[in-house]
Amino acid sequence: MKVYEKAPAKINLSLDVLRKREDGFHEVEMIMTMVDLADRLEMEELPRDTIIISSQAGYIPLDEKNLAFQAAKLIKDRYDVRKGVYIHLDKKIPVAAGLAGGSSDAAATLRGLNRLWGLGISEDELCTLGAELGSDVPFCVTGGTAIARGRGEKLERINNPPQCWVILAKPPINVSTADVYGKLRASELKQHPSTAAMLSAISSGSFPGIISNLGNVLETVTLQYYPEVLQLKQIMQRLGADGVLMSGSGPTVFGLVSKEAKVSRIYNGLRGFCKEVYVVRMLT
Numbered sequence: 001m002k003v004y005e006k007a008p009a010k011i012n013l014s015l016d017v018l019r020k021r022e023d024g025f026h027e028v029e030m031i032m033t034m035v036d037l038a039d040r041l042e043m044e045e046l047p048r049d050t051i052i053i054s055s056q057a058g059y060i061p062l063d064e065k066n067l068a069f070q071a072a073k074l075i076k077d078r079y080d081v082r083k084g085v086y087i088h089l090d091k092k093i094p095v096a097a098g099l100a101g102g103s104s105d106a107a108a109t110l111r112g113l114n115r116l117w118g119l120g121i122s123e124d125e126l127c128t129l130g131a132e133l134g135s136d137v138p139f140c141v142t143g144g145t146a147i148a149r150g151r152g153e154k155l156e157r158i159n160n161p162p163q164c165w166v167i168l169a170k171p172p173i174n175v176s177t178a179d180v181y182g183k184l185r186a187s188e189l190k191q192h193p194s195t196a197a198m199l200s201a202i203s204s205g206s207f208p209g210i211i212s213n214l215g216n217v218l219e220t221v222t223l224q225y226y227p228e229v230l231q232l233k234q235i236m237q238r239l240g241a242d243g244v245l246m247s248g249s250g251p252t253v254f255g256l257v258s259k260e261a262k263v264s265r266i267y268n269g270l271r272g273f274c275k276e277v278y279v280v281r282m283l284t
């Protein structure tokens, strides 16, 4: 038997860090939503008690470092499943990009194996398992739009934002999330995005309200260490995106655009500077 799952990318419409915690993680307040750029996973039961990962992408680990492998191992161990699984990852989401590609693969693996093996695990329990794999995994289990607190695992579902175009551009650099949080001086931040104002813009369906409240405190680190990300933001702004922000710890920059007529101009303009550009919609 086989099951299939889609693993969409996320963007952070706002990302605030409240403080550094004693456990080394940071207390965050983020508003996250999914976009329709997705990896696809195929999972097939194997009679032998083993986990095998394959992918068309040559640039991700296929062993126990792969987050899908870790998710499969976690669910097998916790629910004492003595069967194996072959997981094929059709990667479409750029890696180490601030789009949670690996986290979304892990979440899709948890959802898929729950179905494949008929385990009957609740969504809440899948989120709890997911939190053991990474801070963004619980959100990727539920999807939709949510405010995430704690280290990212405490979720409150909110309405989806009004539909718009999302243009993603990833410069050819790899940014480590741990490195960005490590360089952040949370207590010295001068400006914080208003999570409350973003929530209210989303709940009233105000696109201009969303645009004026886009904010991400991790830009203070990534833009300083990688000036090409700042340059990409400026180019996207000049090309006419309504609002532009870095997603997560970067380096992907996203532009929100309400009018379809503007999209191809921005896409073509960006392609002159950056090979990896995607035009997608929010998942509603």
Ligand SMILES: C[C@@](CO)(OP(=O)(O)O)[C@H](O)COP(=O)(O)OP(=O)(O)OC[C@H]1O[C@@H](n2ccc(N)nc2=O)[C@H](O)[C@@H]1O
Binding pocket: 012, 015, 024, 025, 026, 027, 028, 030, 097, 098, 099, 100, 103, 133, 134, 135, 136, 137, 150, 151, 152, 177, 178, 181, 182, 247, 248, 249, 250
């Ligand atoms: C920044 C965000 C925003 O959505 O996304 P990405 O840029 O990775 O996509 C997340 O907070 C990333 O979540 P995730 O990528 O799951 O992080 P984890 O694997 O749990 O942690 C990686 C490292 O980041 C740091 N970390 C992570 C989350 C957090 N709230 N505080 C932290 O300080 C820790 O040093 C940790 O060792």
Ligand SMILES: Nc1ncnc2c1ncn2[C@@H]1O[C@H](COP(=O)(O)OP(=O)(O)O)[C@@H](O)[C@H]1O
Binding pocket: 059, 060, 061, 065, 066, 067, 068, 089, 094, 095, 096, 097, 098, 099, 100, 101, 102, 103, 105, 106, 177, 248, 250
């Ligand atoms: N299934 C996977 N897909 C992508 N990256 C993975 C996967 N499993 C492990 N990784 C590793 O996780 C790291 C972060 O990848 P990713 O989740 O794409 O980053 P981000 O959260 O910044 O979007 C990379 O170093 C990558 O090698």
